[in-house]
Amino acid sequence: MTQPVTRGVISSQDTQTALWFLGVLSQVRVSGEQTGGAFSLTENLARRGNGSPVHFHDDEDETIFVLDGDLRVFAGEEEHTAGPGTVAVLPRRISHAYVVTSPTARFITLHMPGGFEQFAAEVGEPAQALTLPPAPAVPPDLAALTETAARHGITILAPPPQP
Template identity: 50%
Template sequence: MHAPFQTTSADARALWHMGALLRLKATGEDTAGQFSLTEHTCRQGTASPLHRHTREDEAFLVLEGELRIYIDGRHYHAQAGSLTFAPRGLPHAYRATSPTCRFLALITPGGFEQWFAETGEPALSPNLPPAPSGPVDTTRLISAAARYGVEVLGPSPIVDDATTHADPR
């Protein structure tokens, strides 16, 4: 049994990662490996590469703004209040499509959130970082992702004007 805990905005660890502000709300260490919860604040155009987790499921809960999410050939338009689930093993990516976007990422089991810590930097303020001035070091990101059982498959398949839809089921 692990001890109960609470994280507030004041004590969540803040990172700047690929142009976004991340707050580690709960880590695998906090939850005895059960899950991690990260809060992401990003500007329009912020995107993850297309990737596949071999160990984790991932759920995106949009708090403010809009995301487009691609999962295994399907496109989802995720507005505030929507939850989108990406099961482990399926290729997925996201892109912020509103001027700013804030969402939670629930990752089960916990541990992958350490990739953000390893490849990001401590936030110097509780705000978005300056816009990236050049390309990210993809070799470093891909190498670090592999250590966490994540395969980077390529750039995001989502373009800013992509037509998205709700799950057709």
């Protein structure tokens, strides 16, 4: 069980981490380490067709808040269109995924407890600039991704949905 945040956390852009993670620019605005494991908050920028594999988290609840653009969000057996202002709450152990359906989309992800950013750092790489990464020439190796995800309490069930 995570502990509540017991001290103020001020995270400025010059101390935040930026990753290129599975075709997304992910800026870790607040890490789990900063909050004593309570939560992490990431701002993401992705292009049309980018999506997460269908997966679930053993120990984390995930919330997506769409700032700009459009996503299709899958939660269990449900599928929803998610435009600006939409919030999707995705409880642990419920399969979920998203796919970007607009030219680009910007969205916040909140993971409670924190730690998802450690998986993103292991799979991704430090961003060379605060821009979208180059489009990947080939999709990620789903078997390797599944193996790495499992070490972080994430079960990958299927490839990303199509736009």
